[in-house]
Amino acid sequence: MTDSLIELRERLRCFAEERDWQQFHAPKNLAMALGVEVAELAEHFQWLSEQDSRRLPAAELAAVREELADVLLYLVRLADELGVDLAQAARDKIGRNAVRYPVETSRGSSRKAPER
Amino acid sequence: MTDSLIELRERLRCFAEERDWQQFHAPKNLAMALGVEVAELAEHFQWLSEQDSRRLPAAELAAVREELADVLLYLVRLADELGVDLAQAARDKIGRNAVRYPVETSRGSSRKAPER
Amino acid sequence: MTDSLIELRERLRCFAEERDWQQFHAPKNLAMALGVEVAELAEHFQWLSEQDSRRLPAAELAAVREELADVLLYLVRLADELGVDLAQAARDKIGRNAVRYPVETSRGSSRKAPER
Amino acid sequence: MTDSLIELRERLRCFAEERDWQQFHAPKNLAMALGVEVAELAEHFQWLSEQDSRRLPAAELAAVREELADVLLYLVRLADELGVDLAQAARDKIGRNAVRYPVETSRGSSRKAPER
Numbered sequence: 025m026t027d028s029l030i031e032l033r034e035r036l037r038c039f040a041e042e043r044d045w046q047q048f049h050a051p052k053n054l055a056m057a058l059g060v061e062v063a064e065l066a067e068h069f070q071w072l073s074e075q076d077s078r079r080l081p082a083a084e085l086a087a088v089r090e091e092l093a094d095v096l097l098y099l100v101r102l103a104d105e106l107g108v109d110l111a112q113a114a115r116d117k118i119g120r121n122a123v124r125y126p127v128e129t130s131r132g133s134s135r136k137a138p139e140r
Numbered sequence: 141m142t143d144s145l146i147e148l149r150e151r152l153r154c155f156a157e158e159r160d161w162q163q164f165h166a167p168k169n170l171a172m173a174l175g176v177e178v179a180e181l182a183e184h185f186q187w188l189s190e191q192d193s194r195r196l197p198a199a200e201l202a203a204v205r206e207e208l209a210d211v212l213l214y215l216v217r218l219a220d221e222l223g224v225d226l227a228q229a230a231r232d233k234i235g236r237n238a239v240r241y242p243v244e245t246s247r248g249s250s251r252k253a254p255e256r
Numbered sequence: 257m258t259d260s261l262i263e264l265r266e267r268l269r270c271f272a273e274e275r276d277w278q279q280f281h282a283p284k285n286l287a288m289a290l291g292v293e294v295a296e297l298a299e300h301f302q303w304l305s306e307q308d309s310r311r312l313p314a315a316e317l318a319a320v321r322e323e324l325a326d327v328l329l330y331l332v333r334l335a336d337e338l339g340v341d342l343a344q345a346a347r348d349k350i351g352r353n354a355v356r357y358p359v360e361t362s363r364g365s366s367r368k369a370p371e372r
Numbered sequence: 373m374t375d376s377l378i379e380l381r382e383r384l385r386c387f388a389e390e391r392d393w394q395q396f397h398a399p400k401n402l403a404m405a406l407g408v409e410v411a412e413l414a415e416h417f418q419w420l421s422e423q424d425s426r427r428l429p430a431a432e433l434a435a436v437r438e439e440l441a442d443v444l445l446y447l448v449r450l451a452d453e454l455g456v457d458l459a460q461a462a463r464d465k466i467g468r469n470a471v472r473y474p475v476e477t478s479r480g481s482s483r484k485a486p487e488r
Contacts, residue, residue, distance in 0.1 A: 027144050028227035035234055043241060044248045048419050050190035051204075052288075055182045056418040058211070059291055062178045063411030066171045070404040071366035071396050074166035074305065080222070088167075089224045093233035095174070095215055096226055099208065105194070108205045110212055111144035117209035118151055125159065132160045134303035164303050172302040172400075175407055179295030186288040187280050187482035190421065250419035260375050260459035267466055275473065276480045282422035283436075287414045290443070294410045298403045306398035310453070320399075321456045324447065325465035327406070328458055331443055338428070340437045342444055343376035349441035350383055357391065364392045 029111050032100045040101065054102040061098055065091035145227050148216045156217065170218040177214055181207035261343050264332045272333065286334040293330055297323035377459050380448045388449065402450040409446055413439035 040046050068088050069077050080088060103110040124137045156162050184204050185193050196204060219226040240253045272278050300320050301309050312320060335342040356369045388394050416436050417425050428436060451458040472485045 025141075025143075027141075028230075029144050032227070032230055032234075039234065039237070042243050043246045045246075045250070047248070048250045050193050051196075052185040052188055052190050052193035053418055055178075055185045055193075056284075056288060056414055059175070059178045059182055060411045060415045060418060062171075062175045063408045066175055066404055067408045069168040069171050070401055070408060072168055074168050077166050077168035077171075078221070080167075085222065085224075088222060089229045090233060092215065092219050092222075092224055092226060093229040095211075096230045097233060097237075099211055099215065100230075103208050106196070106201065106204065106208070108201075108208055110208060111148070113205045113209040114144075114148055114212045114216075117206060117213060118148075118155065121155070121213075127158050130159045130161075132163075134161070134164045169302055172298055172404060176295045176299045176302060179292045182288055183292045186285055186292060257373075257375075259373075260377050260462075264459070264462055264466075271466065271469070274475050275478045277478075277482070279480075280482045282425050283428075284417040284420055284422050284425035287410075287417050287425075291407070291410045291414055294403075294407045298407055301400040301403050304400055306400050309398050309400035309403075312399075312454070317454065317456075320454065321461045322465060324451050324454070324456055324458060325461040327443075327447055328462045329465060329469075331440065331447065332462075335440050337426070338433065338436065338440070340433075340440055342440060343380070345437045345441040346376075346380055346444045346448075349438060349445060350380075350387065353387070353445075359390050362391045362393075364395075366393070366396045 027111065029100065032097070033104050033110075036097060036101050037104055049101060049105055051102055051105050054098055054105060058095065058098040058102060061091060061094040065095060143227065145216065148213070149220050149226075152213060152217050153220060165217060165221055167218060167221050170214055170221060174211065174214040174218060177207060177210040181211060259343065261332065264329070265336050265342075268329060268333050269336055281333060281337055283334060283337050286330055286337060290327065290330040290334060293323060293326040297327060375459065377448065380445070381452050381458075384445060384449050385452055397449060397453055399450060399453050402446055402453060406443065406446040406450060409439060409442040413443060 040049055065088065068080075068084060068091070100110065103113075130137075156165055181204065184196075184200060184207070216226065219229075246253075272281055297320065300312075300316060300323070332342060335345075362369075388397055413436065416428075416432060416439070448458065451461075478485075
């Protein structure tokens with residue numbers, strides 16, 4: 025079984041190659057496109073209470089699911105163009121966050137920790 | 141071997157539970173936080189030419205790698221709170237995109253296809 | 257008395273010219289920079305309840321005020337580079353919104369109206 | 373003659389009051405909506421070269437003009453809800469930027485200055 029992030033990376037790379045889209049996929053452009061997709065996702069939540077955002081009606085959730093997919097697709101494409109191993113980068117970051125936000129001092133607080 | 145998206149989902153869920161952060165993790169809030177991380181990523185590219193965005197200096201790339209990780213972490217957390225299987229949603233979307241952007245008519249064009 | 261949007265436009269144009277920054281101020285780049293500033297603004301609100309976002313502590317409000325300024329500065333610069341009269345564009349849009357959202361049918365509803 | 377930012381503030385306040393929309397206009401929600409509008413603006417530029425973003429076709433420019441208006445409307449509404457004088461905040465920020473980016477050392481450089 026292939027890891028899903030690897031599988032997506034390969035499929036998206038082929039998708040872009042077949043359509044000769046790599047010319048458009050400069051990291052700068054992909055970063056912009058990623059921001060646009062995240063905003064399309066956020067639009068579903070902007071007038072909802074936090075509470076209501078936890079219990080979306082089925083049709084809304086289906087639309088949100090598709091936006092989540094779009095965000096992941098652009099993120100995987102961008103990481104691939106930059107030569108970044110996304111899964112490993114995420115693991116490394118969880119490790120750094122565990123140091124930055126110790127359980128004892130972070131419990132129940134949304135305060136941002138200083139960068140280091 | 142666990143799929144990396146599943147592994148990240150489980151680790152992030154524990155991370156949030158241990159810190160009692162689930163109270164903050166309403167989908168609305170996570171969608172905002174995701175947007176903030178994407179902007180921190182985009183900031184690295186805003187004054188670069190497309191060409192230069194393809195060949196970042198090593199220090200810049202290391203910083204960008206960390207921002208990519210942040211985006212993935214919030215995306216995985218958000219999908220988990222919404223009960224969405226992110227890998228499957230992405231596979232489904234690639235399938236829809238293949239229909240929406242046929243190879244023959246999409247080659248070399250960045251034009252957006254109508255929604256359906 | 258000069259209109260404040262005109263005054264800001266002129267001051268920012270000089271600011272950019274004096275520093276030879278117009279080479280960086282392609283609309284594409286300014287649109288990205290605008291997005292980054294909006295995210296820096298949003299970051300102040302992401303973990304707050306709606307209620308708490310209405311009553312920021314003074315220090316927080318001072319920081320938010322500065323982010324609001326940054327957003328306006330990039331917006332004015334971008335409109336100037338595109339040759340758009342921002343005040344007139346905004347007046348026109350209010351007119352269109354008044355048609356799109358009639359008082360009777362829009363009262364108390366956050367539903368988005370179809371584009372036309 | 374009324375300053376255009378004041379005029380827009382007053383018109384938008386009435387617009388919201390007439391529709392009983394102030395309940396939705398928590399600063400948190402307006403900041404999200406502002407981000408969505410900026411992304412709709414950015415979408416017009418994401419696959420364009422910097423050069424092409426400087427010379428949009430007329431129809432594209434008309435659409436971009438409307439998005440610029442949307443951004444200003446939400447920005448004015450947000451500043452009003454927070455009690456911030458937007459024009460004065462922008463003037464203050466230009467003053468700070470003049471100190472932060474002296475003409476001599478900033479000429480032709482897009483490097484971000486340290487916060488202070």
